[in-house]
Amino acid sequence: MSLVQPNTRPKASQKAPGRRNENNRIYANPLPIIFADEPEHPSVLHKALGLLPGISLTRVLNPHCEGVFDATTRSVWVTDMKHVMTLWQRGFFGKGDLSRSEPSWLARQVNARKQARTGLTSEEVTAKRRAERKQFKLDRARAMAAAAAEAEAAFKEEGRVISTVYAADGTRIIPSAATWKPSQPPQDPVRTPSPAESEDEDDTDVPIENVEHLQLTLSEAFFLLWSLDCLSVTHPETGNALSLTQIWCAFQNAHVPSPSPSPNLDPPERRFDNPFLVNYVAYHHYRSLGWVVKNGIKFCVDYLLYKRGPVFSHAEFAIIVCPVYEDPADQESSPFKLQNASPFSWSWLSTLNRVNAQVQKTLIMSYVTIPARSRVSDAVLSSPACFNHYSVREVIVRRFIPARMRD
Template sequence: MADSPPAHRAAPGKSQAKRGKDHLNAIYAHPLPLLFGPLPADTPLPWATNVLGLFGRNRIVNPKCVGVFDAATRSVWITNSKDTFILWQRGFFGKGNLSRSEPSWLSRRINQLSGPKQLTAEEVTARRRELRKQFKTERAQALAAAAAEAEAIFAATGEMPTPEAVPAIVSKATFQAKGQQSAAVLPGADSVVTPPLNAADPSLVDEVDDAITPPEDMEHLQLTLQEAFFLAWSVGCLNIIDPTTNESIAPSALWKTFLAAHDFLASPDVPQSPWFDNPFLVSYVAFHHYRSLGWVVKSGIKFCVDLLLYKRGPVFHHAEFAIVVIPVYEDPEDRKSSPYDLPNVEPFTWSWLSTINRVNSQVKKTLILTYITIPALRRISAEELKSPECLKHFTVREVTIRRFVPARMRD
């Protein structure tokens, strides 16, 4: 099965916004890197499959992506352009280290060298901001000119000028329409986007003028440890390499490696034994919980929260929910003896909660407090923490916080 989706052509007569949305639906059609593909007709099937009809004649197509563990940044780097293309377009995993989100550095560089053919999301956002700034400047100048002319008419005639006598001021919608004729406006998003370039597509290099040296792709896809372990353990489509040995890290060793990645946060006065409040473990519980429910999970540091939940992905809509992860110790004594000082353990002040809620209400996100109960060490053996089997002892509870606005919620 091809790694890239087939070319999609919208039916004639569709609006530009509809064509753009159909194009994105074709590109980001798969929620996970795994695909279901048909088996060859002559492939023999097991007896039970023939009788019970399990999966018919379909098979799971596993891309088997490869990443390199980087202990300094506590992340996994995907340097192969093909794997970058797969992980981003099939679930929006990772982030370009030279981009805001989508790894589009190569596309932007090509546009700089040979002229823009298709604008990336970052370039469209920059163009929209420039257009907004230009509009504000010209509107201020127009308002000043209209006020001066109105004062001149009043001084000459002694009467207030009629609206027809004052120069018309161009509206914001009319002004912005000049710079958005070639862009598709997605419903529900305040950003204008065009069908994106695939930064991992080698054919992009061929579009550069022959007189210009094709740029080298300097960007890699950076996965958090939570994303990497989800892809390696839960989905089974990522092979992580140890940079010191250049060998694949076994799943059992990968769990211990990621737990140990946060040991520098631990207090040196406490022995380094397994702890259920390891920062990686707590973060992964929250990540796995929402990913298993079908949400696209991204970092929420931009809005002062831990996670953001997207219904389909950042290309289609803005995040609907902002998540604050709150660890809760089942046994308070474990917190006293723990080497880690987890955030959000102390009770929130009302001022802090009101501030976070206000920030996310302004950007139309619902704030959710996610309470993760850390199991007590006295009832679970430390041996169980050496494998992902310990995840079954964690519980997740959610509380939705909505900002009360008296003017709107009077009834």
């Protein structure tokens, strides 16, 4: 079943044209693999290489990124900042471990250092505004008292009634909040540096060490190294690159409790309902359709689907992965307790649907059918070729609103 586009809705805000154009330039490539343009004069190069004019000279540029497998967090860590920005800017893969999404910890620290040098903190700005507001009230009360005294004296001496707001030349006597200027500038709040700032006062020119890394989920890492062949995963202790067979075993063993933090490279117990296999089937399905797939734990779902990426727009779809056993006997004998594999209550579904409806996301239940062991031999699980035996079905869930759905 193909995904339908959600109902069009007016967007509350639009990014500035300059920023939107900059994002289009930075995030122009949807995947790490890019295709180089042909030379300006291909006929000359064809003659030099002895090729026919009809043969294309488009080159495929595939970056080589490196990551370290961490079995404890079930993720792959990318520490090289060049590789980090390549994976983030070309497909929005992973997230910064010290950031909400984009790995921007270093940029935030640099901006904080500049703010400490040239400006005030948010607390100091608030204190300064409160002092200005207090001074405005004092000046206004002083002006009101002076205007009242002048009007009373004019009435007693000359019997004239004068305005207590405007003077004879039309100028305003009592200041307003829009035009008020302080008679005496309020004193800036005294900033007491912390002991850490006092010690680091002389080290402001020392470059900040970037301690953030990009954290890839197992599904993202396997998609990059198996489908795109642009990532290599190394062993955390030896530093040696792992082969595809070793990665295939380690990613499945990561979901099996182990007393050792070292990755288990032994052949796992071959089961079609391994959580890594089920989650990757759903991830690969939507990535192959062109969607940017991100974690959806913030909205109580498994995945969020973006049309282009988080910097362009909000997610349009929220995905719940629901494993379905082709043979119910496999579920009874399974050592894994897959989420959403058992029937859930309507109250839970209504709650989940309401949460995503409030943030204008369409809820999709993605049913991943797990093949029966009696039909498919265990030898198929020795390689990623086993993904051909899974299937994905989608059901869109929407709230019924009588006022909007009368037809």
